[in-house]
Amino acid sequence: MTTVPEHYSRRLAHRHRLGTVFEWACRVAAWGSVLVLAVLLIAVTSRAWHWLDWQFLTSPNDYEAERAGILGGFWGSFWLVGLTGLMTVPVGIGAALYLEEYAKPNWITRQIQLNIANLAGVPSVVYGILGYSVFIRFFGFFDRPQTYELALGFTNVRFHLPLGTVVLSGALTLCLLSLPVVIIASQEALRAVPPSLRHASLALGATKWQTIRYQILPAALPGILTGVILALSRALGETAPLAVLGAASHVDFVPGRIRGAGDLMANPGKLLQAPFDGFTAIPLQIYTWVNDNSRDLRDSVSAAGIVVLLVVLIAMNGVAIYLRQRYQQKIRW
């Protein structure tokens, strides 16, 4: 048995202490953020407490705090995020597939790559201005808005060109905003698929498309889904671009003027009319309440709106986690 040198044992105690300090630093960092969130939730919920009732959830907005509700904002956000997702997912995944699987690594590809990375960092208000001139005004090519009516047999869809401030132009703007995030997340997910999987598939006589369709996409799906949900959550919370687009804040109807499930069953054509209708969104609604002169609207109704927004966000993230778990169970190497 050799004796441990004294300086060594002294250093050892010091090293153990350092380890403990580091562990506690990490602990504080982790719990600190949870604590802040908890304080925020409690503060908002307590302010919203008596206002967050059935009347609030089922009424459109109103100037009177007692009659104000989130219905228009909720369904506006629903349509916005839904349409954004429908447009963003195929385009985003397609772009990521092209860049990862098909594009040759040359100068042009590098420029596209670089620009997508830059676009992901552009402030959302800039997208609002872009969306305003492109989708709402069509660069001013039209002297004044023309109204068109598309006859589909079972229903007629009325829309204007240029689009004006409607759900569709809002969704297109949010789509531009979400695309870079979805593309980058999808690219990373595709890159994480082991090359051996690709090679095994190709060696069995699969074409490139078959390899992508049956091996690469399923393996990358959890990562892609995570990116999509993150991007859509961000789109759901965006206020600035919608404000720039000029979305109305005092909207007392839901897109498509759908008055409940029964009305929708009787007039399914309203589903097609909704993208061409005016809208508001939950964050925009909150923003206008916070700026209102009425104290009740400013403090309490806005808090109720925030709670609804948070609940929708948590629900979306829950779906994301569920989907990820589900697909990850099937894929493990």
Place this chain on the structure above:
Amino acid sequence: MPTTMSTIKPSATSADAPTVPPPMLGASATATPSPSRRMKFETRDMSFYYGSHQALHDITLSVPERSVTALIGPSGCGKSTYLRSLNRMNDIIEGTKVTGKVLLDSVDVYAPNVDVVELRKRVGMVFQKSTPFPKSIFDNVAYGPRIAGQKNLAALREIVDRSLKQAALWNEVKDRLKDSALALSGGQQQRLCIARALATNPEVLLMDEPASALDPASTARIEDLIFELKRNYTIVIVTHNMQQAARVSEYTGFFCLGRLVEVGRTKQLFTNPAQKETEDYITGRFG
């Protein structure tokens, strides 16, 4: 390694070696295949480039039908590159180039009218690391026929049964075809990959160190399997294990620094190598 090789070497005296004429000649000579055996693959003055780096130099090598040809050599000598150029798996890598001829049944596989998908269906491949798809055992084996357009479930079942039996895996998995392939052991996964390759009904099987990641018992099973399969398939196997080459193959090619140093009957090459380099390598003096 040197001790085991020396046990092989003295088993045959150098005196009986010249009585067997070499059926295939190395890179230095022109290929004159033995008339008795049809050549499945032939490469003539084949060179391979990764960008400007030349990985293979003028390889002339013939692979006889329904036999096992082993490719040995030190790491980075180009034997895997050679193997992958036979089914054009190297095409996946950007900036590669092939010169010379690679003939499958006398047809140049690098000719512009050759469909690489069709080629890979005829020339199956098994990789060093087993690569089961994250699917069921059945779906793994059925993958090749399915992507080729076979939709009939009864036909697929028949193919899966046959392939798993051929790969000597049937008895172990017949009751759990629906289970994930990833739950199989390493040796079973590798045999599953062989079954999957056999399911497309290939004519040639290329194996890139198929047993290097396996324990001795699983390795022995794979070797037995290779011995079985050569009755119906032409097999080219890359291996670092010289006893394995000696055990399973009838022909062996020795690669070094991107050149084919020597090729001949396995027994001949291991007992009486023509080149000094080959002898040094197989007796463990280098590599």
